[in-house]
Amino acid sequence: MGFETPTPPEAHDTSNAIEKPKPIPEPAEKSVDDQRQETKMSSPDLSNQSPKQEQEDQTKIDQIREQLDLENENLVTKQDILNPEEAKVRLFALMDEIQETSATPTNKAKTIEEITQLLREISKTKDPKSYKFFREDGHFKQLKIVSKYLIENSLDRDLHERVLTYLGSVGIETTQDERAQIIDYFREKDDEKRRDTFMSYAQNGLLTLKSAIERGVLKESSSTPGDFSSLDDLQEFSLEEHGNVRGYELSPQDINDELFYGRNSFFGVVLERGGEEIDRAGKLPKAEVQNRLRNSMIFIMKSEKADISRRTDNANKEDIVRRDIKPEEIDYLIVDHSNITAAQEAFGHLPCRIISADTVEAKLQNFFEEPYKLPDYKGEVEKIAKNEGEVWCHIARLPVDTYPEE
Numbered sequence: 264m265g266f267e268t269p270t271p272p273e274a275h276d277t278s279n280a281i282e283k284p285k286p287i288p289e290p291a292e293k294s295v296d297d298q299r300q301e302t303k304m305s306s307p308d309l310s311n312q313s314p315k316q317e318q319e320d321q322t323k324i325d326q327i328r329e330q331l332d333l334e335n336e337n338l339v340t341k342q343d344i345l346n347p348e349e350a351k352v353r354l355f356a357l358m359d360e361i362q363e364t365s366a367t368p369t370n371k372a373k374t375i376e377e378i379t380q381l382l383r384e385i386s387k388t389k390d391p392k393s394y395k396f397f398r399e400d401g402h403f404k405q406l407k408i409v410s411k412y413l414i415e416n417s418l419d420r421d422l423h424e425r426v427l428t429y430l431g432s433v434g435i436e437t438t439q440d441e442r443a444q445i446i447d448y449f450r451e452k453d454d455e456k457r458r459d460t461f462m463s464y465a466q467n468g469l470l471t472l473k474s475a476i477e478r479g480v481l482k483e484s485s486s487t488p489g490d491f492s493s494l495d496d497l498q499e500f501s502l503e504e505h506g507n508v509r510g511y512e513l514s515p516q517d518i519n520d521e522l523f524y525g526r527n528s529f530f531g532v533v534l535e536r537g538g539e540e541i542d543r544a545g546k547l548p549k550a551e552v553q554n555r556l557r558n559s560m561i562f563i564m565k566s567e568k569a570d571i572s573r574r575t576d577n578a579n580k581e582d583i584v585r586r587d588i589k590p591e592e593i594d595y596l597i598v599d600h601s602n603i604t605a606a607q608e609a610f611g612h613l614p615c616r617i618i619s620a621d622t623v624e625a626k627l628q629n630f631f632e633e634p635y636k637l638p639d640y641k642g643e644v645e646k647i648a649k650n651e652g653e654v655w656c657h658i659a660r661l662p663v664d665t666y667p668e669e
Contacts, residue, residue, distance in 0.1 A: 350384035357381075358402050358429075365434045371441060372448035379422045382406075386414035405429050417550065419449075419665050449665040454663040457558070457602065460610035469562060469588040469657060470506040510657035512566055512573060512582040515648045523641040525628045529658045530637060533559040534627075536660070542629075549632040550667070556637040557622075558661040560606070561644065563595035564588065566653040582655060590615075594654075595647055598657075601637035602661065618643050 339489040345353065357378065360543075361368070388411060390396075397403050397410050406425050408414060412424065423445070427437050437445075467480055473479075511522065511529075524527050534544035534555050544552065572583045593615040598606045603619040610617055620638035627635055648654055 291657075345381070345384050347385050347388040347390075350381045354378065354381040354385065355402050359406065361430070361435070362433045367435050371430075371437065372445045375423050375426045375445065376449075376452075378426050379419055381585045382408070382414050382422055386411040405432065416546075425646050450668075453662055453664050454605070458605045458608065460661055461602075461605050464560075464562075464659070465520045465590055465609040465613060468590040468592065469508045471507055471585075471587055474587050476505075507572070507583040507585045508588060508657060509581045509583050510562075510655050512569070512571055512655045513599055513644065513647060513648055514653045518641060518645045519647060520625070520641075521628075528628075529561065529640065529656070530556055530559075530627065532658050533660050545629055549635065551663075552627075552630060552632075553636050554663045554667050555660075556635065557599040557601060558663045559599070559638070560602070560659050560661060561595075561597045561640050562588075562593050562657045562659065563597070563644065563647060564592055564655045565594050565651055566592075566655050568592055569655040571655060584655065590655075594651075597638070597640055 296311055308626035357374075361374075369447050394410055397408060403409070406429050408425065417425075427442075430437065463480065467478065470478070470480060511517075513522075521528065525531065534552065536543075536555070544555070547555075569584050569588075570586070572585060574580050574582050589611075593610075593613070595616050595618060596606060596610055597618045597620050600619045600621060602619070620640055620643050622636050623639040623642070624636055625641075626633045644654070644656060
């Protein structure tokens with residue numbers, strides 16, 4: 264099923280304490296002067312690849328414009344993010360300031376968030392010699408980070424714990440009350456991100472990649488072409504896919520476990536996140552898998568309104584709609600019961616019916632810590648199909664919980 268779409272993971276724990284990573288052997292003690300000397304060592308320039316990457320990005324944008332007959336150069340808005348070298352400079356300056364003052368940050372949660380974001384950007388370096396830099400630089404030694412792959416394969420809360428351990432090593436301890444405040448901070452941020460995602464869909468509907476580019480809406484949330492967080496995510500789509508929205512047309516007879524729980528199923532889509540290696544989701548803890556499963560939503564439209572190019576008539580192996588789908592055309596929206604309030608706030612003014620799915624247990628193909636708890640989309644879609652006949656369905660991702668509640 265061509266739904267497959269890779270992206271960066273968030274993580275999760277069912278306790279109110281930040282989960283600590285496995286103990287890491289402490290390096291031999293060094294004086295502050297020794298550590299500062301290490302940071303001055305000759306190291307790979309992480310910005311070496313930036314001009315090349317910018318050229319590749321611009322080439323991709325130009326291809327898209329040419330294919331889609333877009334003339335306005337401002338149609339694609341590049342995100343205001345740092346390149347790996349800029350992120351490295353900012354991270355080192357921040358860590359040096361913290362170490363020199365040993366003063367508790369005014370907002371410790373924001374400091375943790377900033378350092379985590381900088382590490383994510385640094386890990387995007389394509390310099391083949393960067394492995395040496397990660398191993399030898401004093402700043403990364405303080406964070407106990409030895410490669411960009413450790414960053415890529417860590418959940419956000421794992422990186423948070425490394426930052427807290429680093430702060431403790433320079434005399435800035437974190438109490439249990441502060442840890443609880445940090446968790447609350449990220450939970451509020453996650454709720455805000457989900458509300459924003461719901462509002463974006465309620466305002467824009469389901470967009471083709473062409474429309475998403477024209478409107479500057481590139482979100483990492485859905486299997487819809489164009490619904491991504493960065494230009495990197497555009498690489499997996501061929502140019503002919505820029506004008507469609509992908510999904511499946513279902514009748515009551517079509518609904519089965521393979522369609523919802525198989526490798527290329529609806530839930531297979533939401534388990535993958537852009538920027539991740541293929542099958543990354545299969546290596547995640549069970550709690551994080553369930554985190555991704557529950558933070559999702561299914562849009563349903565009656566087939567008679569969809570103007571569908573069916574999988575039997577195209578090469579996509581999906582039932583695609585070759586246009587934008589307006590918010591008011593959506594007949595049903597199904598979400599996990601934990602997200603029903605945010606969904607109602609965003610879509611309550613629209614004619615679609617919003618359905619809260621209860622939690623059920625199911626087996627997922629190629630996942631081995633079964634059974635998994637997930638929203639009963641299969642049961643709800645089956646009810647709708649029995650009442651409406653053939654319907655077209657599209658699944659989308661929502662931001663996950665950094666620190667999920669049990």
